[in-house]
Amino acid sequence: MARIAQALLKRLGGMAIVLALVVTVVFIIVRVTPGDPAAVMLGSDATPADIAQLREKMGLDAPLLLQYGQFVLGILQGDLGQSIFLNQPVTTALAARAEPTFFLTLFSILIAVAIALPVGILSAVKRGTIFDQIVVTLTMVAASVPSFWLGLILIQVFAVGQGWFPASGYGGPETPFLERLHHLVLPAVALGVVNSALITRFTRAAMLDVLGDDYVRTARAKGAGEGRVILKHALKNAMIPIITVIGLSIAMLVAGAVVTETVFGLPGVGNLVVSAVLRRDYPVIQGALLVVAAIYVLINFIVDMLYILVDPRVRL
Amino acid sequence: MTTMASVSMPFASGLRRLFGNRAMLFGAIILGIVILAAILAPWIAPYAPNKLSIINKLKPPSMTNFFGTDEFGRDIFSRAIFAGRISLLVSLGVVVISTVLGVILGVAAGFFRRLDAPISRLLDAMMSFPDILLAIALVAALGPSLTTVILALGITYAPRLARIVRGSTLVLRELPYIEAAVAMGLPTWQILARHVLLNLASPILVQATFVFASAMLAEASLSFLGVGVSTDMPTWGTMLASGREYMNNAPWLMVFPGLAIVFSVLSLQLLGDGLRDLVDPRLAKES
Numbered sequence: 001m002a003r004i005a006q007a008l009l010k011r012l013g014g015m016a017i018v019l020a021l022v023v024t025v026v027f028i029i030v031r032v033t034p035g036d037p038a039a040v041m042l043g044s045d046a047t048p049a050d051i052a053q054l055r056e057k058m059g060l061d062a063p064l065l066l067q068y069g070q071f072v073l074g075i076l077q078g079d080l081g082q083s084i085f086l087n088q089p090v091t092t093a094l095a096a097r098a099e100p101t102f103f104l105t106l107f108s109i110l111i112a113v114a115i116a117l118p119v120g121i122l123s124a125v126k127r128g129t130i131f132d133q134i135v136v137t138l139t140m141v142a143a144s145v146p147s148f149w150l151g152l153i154l155i156q157v158f159a160v161g162q163g164w165f166p167a168s169g170y171g172g173p174e175t176p177f178l179e180r181l182h183h184l185v186l187p188a189v190a191l192g193v194v195n196s197a198l199i200t201r202f203t204r205a206a207m208l209d210v211l212g213d214d215y216v217r218t219a220r221a222k223g224a225g226e227g228r229v230i231l232k233h234a235l236k237n238a239m240i241p242i243i244t245v246i247g248l249s250i251a252m253l254v255a256g257a258v259v260t261e262t263v264f265g266l267p268g269v270g271n272l273v274v275s276a277v278l279r280r281d282y283p284v285i286q287g288a289l290l291v292v293a294a295i296y297v298l299i300n301f302i303v304d305m306l307y308i309l310v311d312p313r314v315r316l
Numbered sequence: 317m318t319t320m321a322s323v324s325m326p327f328a329s330g331l332r333r334l335f336g337n338r339a340m341l342f343g344a345i346i347l348g349i350v351i352l353a354a355i356l357a358p359w360i361a362p363y364a365p366n367k368l369s370i371i372n373k374l375k376p377p378s379m380t381n382f383f384g385t386d387e388f389g390r391d392i393f394s395r396a397i398f399a400g401r402i403s404l405l406v407s408l409g410v411v412v413i414s415t416v417l418g419v420i421l422g423v424a425a426g427f428f429r430r431l432d433a434p435i436s437r438l439l440d441a442m443m444s445f446p447d448i449l450l451a452i453a454l455v456a457a458l459g460p461s462l463t464t465v466i467l468a469l470g471i472t473y474a475p476r477l478a479r480i481v482r483g484s485t486l487v488l489r490e491l492p493y494i495e496a497a498v499a500m501g502l503p504t505w506q507i508l509a510r511h512v513l514l515n516l517a518s519p520i521l522v523q524a525t526f527v528f529a530s531a532m533l534a535e536a537s538l539s540f541l542g543v544g545v546s547t548d549m550p551t552w553g554t555m556l557a558s559g560r561e562y563m564n565n566a567p568w569l570m571v572f573p574g575l576a577i578v579f580s581v582l583s584l585q586l587l588g589d590g591l592r593d594l595v596d597p598r599l600a601k602e603s
Contacts, residue, residue, distance in 0.1 A: 021437055021438055025441055140582060146536055152556070152574075156567060160564055277452050282457075
């Protein structure tokens with residue numbers, strides 16, 4: 001127990017440092033804008049008075065260190081600034097769009113894992129067979145397909161062609177929850193299939209690593225059934241790289257969601273970021289970057305903690 | 317059991333390497349075709365990429381327009397070939413920038429113990445941002461242009477290379493010949509240039525190939541979103557974005573640019589996998 005607490009504290013310390021650096025990187029990104037960010041945001045029609053007003057509102061007149069201090073203080077108080085174009089706090093804008101992104105990411109990872117685990121395990125068990133070669137080839141192809149392109153094809157076939165799913169949108173708050181989720185089927189499949197490629201490859205490689213080990217041979221020699229050998233002895237020991245890649249995939253899914261939400265017209269965080277970029281709404285961009293990076297750091301932390309649960313030999 | 321293993325393993329491993337090399341050869345051929353088509357675009361494209369022909373708008377693939385025409389009657393085949401130029405140029409630029417940054421950061425972290433912790437934490441922080449999100453934030457800050465897209469993606473992918481370089485440098489630093497070079501009083505820059513960088517070439521080459529593939533996908537995504545390279549020349553991403561509106565009646569508008577992306581990225585993945593197996597045959601079993 002003391003060992004787990006010690007590992008937890010050590011990782012929490014590391015996480016705090018990385019988060020502090022994430023905040024600093026986000027702060028710097030907006031400040032590297034050539035010229036005046038306020039002028040860039042307001043466009044060429046803005047008057048000097050408008051620009052001065054926005055500079056004051058964004059706190060750009062203050063010395064850089066003071067700006068940084070105010071930025072950090074704001075984050076600690078849960079204040080990510082004010083969206084210039086939406087005229088609402090960035091946290092409100094992000095919260096309002098969190099639902100589709102959350103469920104899109106969740107369903108995509110579930111689809112990816114549901115494909116990758118059985119296919120990866122079977123491919124390793126049947127190594128060198130035609131099935132294995134087809135899996136290796138298909139994962140390579142799937143990893144080369146842009147998820148937005150697959151999304152466009154799915155829309156064409158299953159929304160426009162068959163009419164089974166809506167082609168775009170999410171429905172408003174008055175739309176029943178299940179109907180809202182119905183809108184997520186095609187985007188989740190597009191993202192999930194593309195991301196299953198990496199998890200399948202890692203699962204296959206991790207299983208190949210352990211299937212030749214002595215304890216697997218011993219289990220077989222003791223007369224354990226093949227299913228038990230694979231699932232209990234081999235898979236359990238192959239879980240660490242698999243968990244790592246699933247954790248990594250969640251970050252990739254968030255990146256994929258940015259583009260996929262645009263293809264399917266989902267009013268999620270990705271769509272918010274893209275429109276913020278097109279309108280140069282810097283507070284929204286930096287707020288979204290910060291939240292997504294923080295979630296990623298948190299997922300990494302959870303993955304590290306899962307290592308200890310899966311394999312008690314792991315020292316963090 | 318031992319005898320069986322010792323007989324069957326070289327055969328199986330030989331077969332695997334042959335399969336792997338064939339895949340690598342396939343990748344190299346496809347990539348070669350894409351690169352040649354891009355270089356020779358003005359000579360092999362049947363039409364100018366932006367040549368309008370309204371009477372020929374949205375024509376399906378035919379002998380005069382191999383991939384059909386778009387909503388302005390422009391030839392998709394010619395545009396796809398010219399788009400390859402932008403895509404390759406951006407990806408190549410990204411590889412150069414991320415390699416230079418990655419090598420500097422990775423060698424510094426791996427060779428100089430004091431710099432390891434701060435640089436590694438910075439890399440952790442940079443890798444916390446999903447690639448597309450960081451790239452579009454940087455493009456938003458710097459303004460969309462060819463240079464800024466290359467710079468943004470280069471910065472985004474540099475930590476990936478830095479991680480690999482750091483890991484390899486940590487191993488190299490402990491090797492006897494490096495210790496001997498230090499003991500002989502060789503200047504640090506000479507040790508780094510002659511003994512470290514030279515030995516890093518293989519892992520860098522492998523990782524750079526994968527960064528090339530990722531950059532190509534990312535560039536297409538940025539162009540599709542409308543925050544990519546701002547140029548008169550078509551890109552595969554912008555072709556897909558503009559073809560979207562007509563995809564019900566003219567599916568070829570999205571089929572061919574999409575296939576161009578898939579084949580180019582696939583060729584790089586195959587090449588990267590093959591190179592990795594050649595550099596480190598222990599990893600060959602994973603592919």
